[in-house]
Each structure stands twice: as structure tokens, then as C-alpha cells.
Amino acid sequence: MNDPISLWRRLQAENLVDAQPPEDDPSTAPTPWVARLLAGAAAWIATPLLLLFVALSMGDLLTDETAAIVIGALMCGAAIMPLRQPGGEFLQQGATIVSVAGIALVGFGLSQGLDLHSTTVAACLAVLSAALYALSRVPIHQFMCAGVLVFAMVWLFNGTSPERLSVLQPLVAWVAVLLWSLDSRADPAIRWHAHLPPLMWVVTITAVGLAWAGQIDAWDRVDPNLIVAARYASAALLPVAAFLVGRSSLRAGDRRLFLLLVIAAVVLAWLWRWSPGITLGIALMLVAFARGNALLLAFAAIALAVYLAGYYYEMAVPLLDKALWLGVAGAVLAILHVVLRRWPAGSSR
């Protein structure tokens, strides 16, 4: 019996609450993730249309980049009120699209008109998107602002060069996993708690994207020592994630299983130290499971499957070596499964 009423009664029986269970208010009920996803996809379709409309409406003004910055800033400013106090779905969607189109116009104006260095443009966009993120209460708008923020930060880091990307990859992966792990311990009443998930999703998607980018041959030109250091840093994430997620719930319940999880994570991290997408995928799956997040679990599983498919085409590793590494890792996991099946549950502390 785990429905809300039964849970409330359990709390009541323990004198933790005294009133009747709070009624579900349709206006404050959480939006299902599929509806958020749909809204996000629609925003991607509508934003270019609106941008094109604004650009064509400006006519000759389009050549005046200062006008683009002013109009973009006005659009961002006009959208703030409906984004802070979300009303109907239409207003939310419209405000999101106007705001994102505004950011794009400001970015265009800054990069084309004021003769600024690209890092200055990136810094300005990072500040603007961070401010809009903090002001907004609409998750899909926050997600899009976080996308601009992370992209600008990567640009600031000069992340387009393979050297920088190879360093950035483990860094972003660590941030993603730590954010999800720390967030699961925070008190939901803290104000930032409800507003963090869009940023965590963007960081996670970026981490996975960077791991996929590591499969491109261009990275072969990077200093081998740098690559080795980045790969080890990325691989270390798996045992740390296993320790973090197991420590809170598993260590107290079944210490033996906790130890087995950490040991298996160390072995797998060692075996897959050259393939950051696999260690990141498994680490994210562990975090998603510990956090009770089915969507993140599905995303991590898909990311892992896509990375494995890409691994087949990685030119740096001969096919026979790939067969060997895959076979050994598969055998280790099969042994782990047999051990888990046969090993009785350990005692709790």
C-alpha cells in the first residue's frame, strides 16, 4: 500500500502529521515528463520561425547589430514576467520561445556588430542565460537557458580544440554525476532544489555528447599523456559513483553487497579505462537507480548502447582487441551475476 493516502496515514499514525492529506491541485500538479518533452520539441520548431519573422520584420535594421541586441534584450525582458509567474500553457510556451529567440538575437548582435572577441560574446551569453535561468520558473525555459549557458562555458574554455575537449570531458562527466548524487540528499524545501534538474540534464547530455565526441579520430592528434590522464580521470568516476550511491542506502542495508558493488566498479573502470562512454553510462545508471529516476536510467542505457555501437567503428582499437576487451568485460559481468545469485544477503549494520 504505497499510494499517497496510505503513506499519509502511516505518517499520521506516527504523529508526524496531523491534518488531512493535502488535495491534489490541478494547477500545481507536476507536469508529466512527456508533456515537458513535447513542449521542448515544439519550442525547437517555433523558435526558428519566430526568429526568422523578427529578422525579416527588422528589414534594414537587420544590418544594424546594435538594434538586434536591443530588440533581443527587450524580448528577453518582456518574457520574464510570464516566466516568473507561469499562467496558462500557451503563455508559458510563448514566453519561452520569445525569450530563447531574444537570447539568439543578442548573441547575433554581439558577435557580428561590436567587434568583440568570441570569448567575450560567450561570457555575455553565459551571464544573460544564467540570469534568465535564475529568474525563470518554467522548466523547459530553464532547460534551454542551461543549454546556452553550458555551450557558452564550453566556448569560454575554448572547448572546440581537441586538447581542451579531452580535458573537459571527464570534468563535465564528474560534475554531472556529482550534481545528481548531491541533489538526491538535499531537502526538497530548499528553493534551488526544484530548479536544479534542467541544469543537471543539460550537463548530463553534454557529458554524454563529449564522451561520444571522444570516439572521433581527430582526438588521435592530442598529446597522448593528456589523453591518458583524461581517460583515467573519467574511469575513476565509476567507482566513486558506486561508492557515493551505495554509501547512503546500501552500506547500512547490506554491507557485503556494497563492497561487491565498489569492487566490481573498480574492475570495470580498469577494464574500460580507454572508453569513457561506457564508464559514464554505467555510473549514470547507478545514480539514476539510487535516485529513483526512470527517465535518467533509460537515457543512460541508451547512451551506453549508442557508445557501444560507436565503439565498433573506433579506428584506434583493432577489431580483435575490441573482441577481447568486450569478451573479458562480459565474462567479468557474468561472474558478478553468478556471485550475486549465489551469495546470500549480508547482514545490516
Place this chain on the structure above:
Amino acid sequence: MTFWSSWNDESAQRAQLARWRRSGAIDDAAWQSARELTGRYPSAPTWRGFLEHLSLWLAAALLAAAAICFVAANWDALGRFARLAGLQVALVAASFAAWRLGLDRPAGQATLLLSALLLGGLLALVGQTYQTGADTWQLFALWAVLLVPWVIAGLSAPLSLLWCIVLSLALHLYLLEQLHGERWPWLGVGLLNIALLVIWQWAGTRAPGLHGRTGPRLLAALSLGLLTLAAVTSIFGERVGVDYALLGWAIAMIVVVGSGLIWRRDLVLLALAALSFIVVATAGMGRALYAFADPGIGGLLLMALLVIGQASAASMLLRRLALNEGRA
């Protein structure tokens, strides 16, 4: 109770507590005590179930990938006979292990999936070794036909999905070879997957292994994705009017909406259908506006507003359905 349903229950309980805490229905002291009362999430037995399944399915996937890489490596040090015999032995061993472990257990299902993948590897190896001259679509078609006993024996989501992918690949490659243009393969594979979706939903009511929602969702996503592409290409094609692509898309929409709304309520299917509708309706509106009227740049604003309106309506509908589902 399986570890999956325990995990879902625990996650729902935790989410509910967090919602109450956020809305102020419970204070900090009650929040801390409630967490102690309901136990640590996920519980140790749930963790054990998850790790057992994760290690099992990852092991099966990695071992199958190892076999595929091994076949592709075409290792000279191993003779033709040794390579073929080695893979055949592995195939027989995996099938035997699946039977011994029992097909009603996850271990048996994972081993059966491994043997189904080894079958594909063996067919590829035969083609590679004897240079049979067969087209790639024939390899996939033969694999799909030979897989049927595996699918019937297993009646599980992973195996059935593998079969759907192999069959779709065979049809896609065949249509690509026989007909010119990308639209026909999109249309063919899209309609095939709609038919497979109907079969899956029907089979799901009879076979517990096919009862989950992942399979139908993936089939609907693939089908609607391809048919939406075909429909949009058709809308922006040279001829104006309804053609096979739009007809195919309309059939797919009816099936997916009917399946997600009436047959078995699923918000993901409805969201996929809504997104596909928004894309096709916006493309149609754009084409009609600029073909029959001259709205100028105002047409762009109109289309942006149309997208926002459709997305808002769909979002509201999904939210209402989710709320009703929660109350039911």
C-alpha cells in the same frame, strides 16, 4: 514482487514525500522522521535485484558484441573451419544454456538473446567465408526468418525488439535497392512497424514477457518518426495533394492514438502522436499558406503561433490525462 515494481513503489513514495515537503505539507522534522520511517531508498533487496539484472544484461550485450567484433576481425591465425565451428559451438552452447537455465528466468532470457545474436554473427561469417554473393538485405531477411523460433520460445521484449529491428533493416535495405528515393523505405518500414505495434499490443495481453511498455513505445517512435519524415517530404514535394505518404502517416496516427488512448492508456504514445501531428500540420499549413495566399512574413508568425497553440493544447491534454490516471 519483482525488484522493478519495488523500485517503482519506493521511487513513487520518495517523490510523494518530496512533493509534500516542497509544498509545506510536512515540516523539516516530519520530513526527516518520514525518511527514517519509510526506510532507506532503494532498499538492499531492490539494489540486489537491480545489480543482478544489470550485470546479466550487460554481460549478454558485451559478449554478443565481442562475437560480432571477432567475426568482423576475420582473424587469419584461425582457419575457416575453426572459425565456423567455434561460432557454431558457441551458438549451440548458448541455446543449451538458455534451455537449462529456464526461459522463465532472466538468466535464460539473456542467454537466449545472446544465442540469437550469435546466429546473426554466424550468418555473416558464412557470407564472409564463402563469398555467397548474397545482398545485405538477404542476410537480414534470412536472419529474421531463422529467428522466429527464438522469438516464439522466448516471448520476451528484448528478443522481440531484436527481431523487429532485423526485419525492419531487411525491408529498408530491400526497398532502398529496388526503389529510388528515400521516401519508399521510410513509408515501408514505418507501416511495417505500425503493424508490429498492433501485433505487440495484442500479444502483450497474452504473453507476460511482452506486457511492458518499452517495446510498443520504441516501435511507435520509429514508425511515426519515419512516416512523419515521409509526410513532410510529400508536403514539400512538387505535387500538391494527398498521396501514399500522407495516407500512411494518417493510418499510423490513428493506430498510435487508438493504442495509447483506448487500448492501453500510455501518455508517451500520445505525446509522440501529438509531436508528429504538430510537425505535419505546421508543414502543411506553411505549404498551403505560401502556395495559395501570400501572407508575407506574417505567415512565419502565424506558424510560430500555431506551433505554440498546438503544443499548449497537447500539453494541457496530457497533464489532464496524467492527473486522471493518478486519481484512478
